[in-house]
Amino acid sequence: MNIGVPKEIKNNEFRVAITPSGVRELTSRGHAVFIEASAGLGSAISDSDYEAVGATILKSADEVWSKAELVLKVKEPIAAEYSRMRKGQVLFTYLHLAASRECTDALVKSGITAIAYETVEVNGALPLLAPMSEVAGRMAAQVGAAALQKSA
Structure with a gap:
């Protein structure tokens, strides 16, 4: 399968939707992984880190979307990405569809199969949502404490 990020x-x-170890796992099983240039920089992952484990770096998002049968993202597509989605393609990302009628309509219109991380259940648990919720919960206390500090 051709997987695009x-x-x-x-x-x-x-954030970026996959780490080099995830790429290694996929490529070792015969999948092709296409990463947009600089996609990992915000998470301190270089293009060469991805290339070292078998990913192909592509110059543009258009190239990634056009090659991908499965698109991995972190956040829901935004308007600039809607035209890249196509029938027969699968999108795997956090979708938050209740918050965006525009995104929902674009997904339906494109014919893409969209799977939301936040809805994946295994044995009644939400394994893809739980880690993010835990991080957010821990950060809430720190952010609150910082807001209560007096300035000198």
Whole structure:
């Protein structure tokens, strides 16, 4: 399978949908992984880190989306990405569909099969949502404490 990972373009989103170890796992099983150039920089992962484990670096998001049968993202597609989605393609990402009628309509119109990380259940648990919720919960206390500090 051809798996594509475009750079996240939503404001203030610096994560990338896959690490080099994930790429290694996929390529060792015969999958081709295409990463958009600089996609991992916001997470301190270089293009050469991906290339070292078998990924192909592509210059543009258009190239990644056009080659990919499966697209891995962190956040839901935004308007600039809607035209890249196509029937027969699978998108795996956090979708948050209740918050965006525009995104929902674009997904339906494109014919893409979209799977939301936040809805994946294994034995009644949400294994893809739980880690992010735990991080957010831990950060909430720190952010709250910082807000309560007096300035000198």
